[in-house]
Amino acid sequence: xxxxxxxxxxWQPSTRLPxxxxxxxxxxxxxVFDAVQKRPWETTQSLSPAVLKARRQAMRAVLERYIIxxxxxxxVDMKELGSLKPDSSMQGFWEFRSGLPVxxxxxxxxxxxxxxxxxxxxxxxxxxxxxxxxxxxxxxxxGEKRWRAxxxxxxxxxxxxxxxxxxxxxxxxxxxxx
Amino acid sequence: MIDQxxxxxxxxxxxxxxxxxxxxxxxxRAKDRAWAALVNVYExxxxxxxxxxxxxxxxxxxxxxxxxxxxxxxxxxxxxxxGLLAEGMDADLDIKVSKRLPCDxxxxxxxxxxxxxxxxxxxxxxxxxxxxxxxxxxxxxxKAGSKTTVFPRFSIKSGSILDD
Numbered sequence: 268x269x270x271x272x273x274x275x276x277x278w279q280p281s282t283r284l285p286x287x288x289x290x291x292x293x294x295x296x297x298x299v300f301d302a303v304q305k306r307p308w309e310t311t312q313s314l315s316p317a318v319l320k321a322r323r324q325a326m327r328a329v330l331e332r333y334i335i336x337x338x339x340x341x342x343v344d345m346k347e348l349g350s351l352k353p354d355s356s357m358q359g360f361w362e363f364r365s366g367l368p369v370x371x372x373x374x375x376x377x378x379x380x381x382x383x384x385x386x387x388x389x390x391x392x393x394x395x396x397x398x399x400x401x402x403x404x405x406x407x408x409x410g411e412k413r414w415r416a417x418x419x420x421x422x423x424x425x426x427x428x429x430x431x432x433x434x435x436x437x438x439x440x441x442x443x444x445x
Numbered sequence: 446m447i448d449q450x451x452x453x454x455x456x457x458x459x460x461x462x463x464x465x466x467x468x469x470x471x472x473x474r475a476k477d478r479a480w481a482a483l484v485n486v487y488e489x490x491x492x493x494x495x496x497x498x499x500x501x502x503x504x505x506x507x508x509x510x511x512x513x514x515x516x517x518x519x520x521x522x523x524x525x526x527x528g529l530l531a532e533g534m535d536a537d538l539d540i541k542v543s544k545r546l547p548c549d550x551x552x553x554x555x556x557x558x559x560x561x562x563x564x565x566x567x568x569x570x571x572x573x574x575x576x577x578x579x580x581x582x583x584x585x586x587x588k589a590g591s592k593t594t595v596f597p598r599f600s601i602k603s604g605s606i607l608d609d
Contacts, residue, residue: 281467306465324473325520331470338481340488366518 274417275385276300280331291334291382291440293374295389296413302389303374311393312370319369326365326372333363333384333440341436348403350429359425360407361439375410377423381442385423387413473519479527480519486536487516496534505533 275294295303302308303326307319314322329344331337339345344364349357361384363374371392376385387410395402414423427435463471490496502512507529515526531538 281464281470320469321473321520324469325477325518327466327470328473328477328519331474332477332481337478338485340481340484343484344481366520368514368518368520 278303278330278386280334281327289442291336291384293330293334293384293386294379295386296417299374299386299389303386308372308391310370310391314369322365322369322372326363326374329363329365330374339440341433345436347428347430347436347439348407350431352398353429355428356404357407358428359423360410375406377410377414378439379418379423381424381438382440385414385417476522476527477519480516480522483527483530483534484516486534487530490534501530501533505529 274296276297278293278295278300306323307316308323310319310322329339332339332344342351343366346362346364347358348360348362349355359377361376361378363384365372372389373392373395374386374389376387379385388406390406395406424439427438430436430439487496487501498512498516499509502509505512512530512533515521515530528538
């Protein structure tokens with residue numbers, strides 16, 4: 268798959284060696300990368316510096332587990348947003364998730380191929396209401412626009428769908444084409 | 446002929462001080478890994494044996510809400526909660542701390558057949574510049590005085606190294 272040169276940055280776990288392009292990777296648009304690298308992360312709540320730090324660490328830990336192939340919990344660490352109550356207008360749109368007790372964060376995007384995640388935005392969970400909030404669909408539409416700007420008519424992965432089991436989840440993560 | 450003798454790694458004087466992100470991640474990594482593993486066991490037990498927050502809470506003398514809080518986020522983990530949850534789920538803790546190799550192949554998960562046929566160039570701060578790791582069918586070896594390190598074919602999943 269080809270994309271416009273220089274538009275994407277590869278996120279790397281801090282203590283690991285450079286990741287391989289044919290393994291599990293997270294690519295980010297420049298502004299998304301900057302938002303993820305920034306410290307502390309923006310929040311809609313008033314939090315102490317220590318808690319803000321832990322909030323950032325929690326999401327970074329999930330991203331690291333994804334990349335190195337450690338435990339990933341389906342629908343806890345990662346979720347396909349169209350699958351829980353199947354909604355095809357959200358199909359193919361994924362989020363990495365960090366949990367409570369502080370304001371959660373979400374890294375949104377699409378899979379270019381199994382294991383190659385392209386992050387199109389990074390947001391505090393407080394920006395969205397419940398799952399019926401139209402803001403989720405707006406986020407996906409914006410993400411899709413960013414995808415199209417990079418890849419034109421090349422498609423991200425949409426199948427299997429809905430993603431209802433661990434096996435289906437791992438079909439988005441692990442390559443089977445070798 | 447390949448020298449199978451393991452060569453001593455550069456000592457800590459050669460290693461750079463950890464950067465801010467590395468320190469942050471190191472602080473959090475242990476409880477995050479423990480939490481992810483516990484949630485994985487909980488989900489398995491829930492599916493196979495009907496475990497739920499209430500049953501687990503009753504077993505370890507904690508409320509359903511407390512158990513749910515612990516299992517909802519790595520941020521809530523402590524050594525005490527890790528121990529209690531593992532015991533409550535009738536699971537053994539197996540904590541392993543492994544020394545990092547000079548050229549740690551655990552960069553990211555890749556399909557075994559892909560790993561086996563690929564040549565990888567690492568740039569490792571802890572090792573001389575431009576270490577080259579090549580797939581190899583026997584045990585790993587580090588050749589003294591050489592910038593080339595030969596690795597076995599490998600793949601990584603769930604934190605373990607599997608010989609191909």
